Amino acid sequence: MTSTNPIGVFDSGIGGISIWKEMVHYLPNENTIYLADSKNAPYGERSKEEIISLSVKNTELLLKKNCKLIVVACNTATTNAIDYLRSNYDVPFIGIEPAIKPAALNTKTNAIGILATKGTLSSDLFHSTSQKFTEGINVIETIGEGLVPLIENDQINSIEMEHLLQKFLQPMLRQKIDYLVLGCSHYPFLIPQIKKIVGNKITIIDSGEAVARQTKAILERNNILNNSTTKPSHKVFSNADIKTLARIVNSIDTSASVAFLNF
Ligand code: DGL
Numbered sequence: 001m002t003s004t005n006p007i008g009v010f011d012s013g014i015g016g017i018s019i020w021k022e023m024v025h026y027l028p029n030e031n032t033i034y035l036a037d038s039k040n041a042p043y044g045e046r047s048k049e050e051i052i053s054l055s056v057k058n059t060e061l062l063l064k065k066n067c068k069l070i071v072v073a074c075n076t077a078t079t080n081a082i083d084y085l086r087s088n089y090d091v092p093f094i095g096i097e098p099a100i101k102p103a104a105l106n107t108k109t110n111a112i113g114i115l116a117t118k119g120t121l122s123s124d125l126f127h128s129t130s131q132k133f134t135e136g137i138n139v140i141e142t143i144g145e146g147l148v149p150l151i152e153n154d155q156i157n158s159i160e161m162e163h164l165l166q167k168f169l170q171p172m173l174r175q176k177i178d179y180l181v182l183g184c185s186h187y188p189f190l191i192p193q194i195k196k197i198v199g200n201k202i203t204i205i206d207s208g209e210a211v212a213r214q215t216k217a218i219l220e221r222n223n224i225l226n227n228s229t230t231k232p233s234h235k236v237f238s239n240a241d242i243k244t245l246a247r248i249v250n251s252i253d254t255s256a257s258v259a260f261l262n263f
Contacts, residue, residue, distance in 0.1 A: 044117025
């Protein structure tokens with residue numbers, strides 16, 4: 001594997017673009033290939049077996065495209081499938097998990113909110129991390145049911161979105177959370193809408209930057225950080241309608257190509 005090979009990134013759809021964005025900024029020399037498996041979204045409602053098999057499908061396609069490292073830009077796929085991927089494939093994998101630790105360490109009100117998918121909140125990995133850091137803390141876990149399909153369908157500013165967010169966030173506000181952890185890579189796209197409801201007193205945490213930093217560290221450790229100054233190539237593929245995806249991707253990097261691929 002050489003350092004100029006691309007980094008592969010996958011998610012159940014548009015969500016992982018919130019992670020890809022941080023990577024493109026933090027690792028400006030890297031070539032990337034992104035797979036949006038929107039046809040099979042939401043992953044969060046699927047069984048562990050299904051999530052593993054979809055993660056395998058995405059991984060194999062990225063390996064066929066010669067990726068040197070894979071970022072699982074999906075909390076649901078990380079918490080359910082990353083152990084399987086790491087034990088079955090040779091490339092390094094970087095995962096994304098709800099950032100419970102910084103919220104638990106810094107809360108002053110002793111109450112934190114976690115918004116994530118059913119698949120993430122019911123996973124063993126999430127439970128063990130949560131248990132490790134949140135003793136004595138009131139953790140309000142809420143399944144963001146319905147949010148991912150609205151984001152995938154470009155309904156971020158809809159009334160339905162506003163209703164769902166009110167329904168999920170008001171109980172957290174009543175319990176006086178001061179940290180809100182976004183445990184799904186789709187949710188950072190909702191930060192402006194969430195802020196309208198929770199105001200500025202609550203700290204919202206997502207894991208994008210941490211994933212980019214960790215990716216750099218692992219590339220360095222494996223001697224595959226791309227130091228070439230040739231303009232990097234970014235290829236984004238989706239197996240569903242690409243309109244919304246293309247708009248979001250090109251608002252981040254105008255040179256990225258976005259195309260339909262049946263995978
Ligand atoms: N974006 C994904 C996550 O971070 C999953 C959303 C879904 O497909 O349910 O969990």
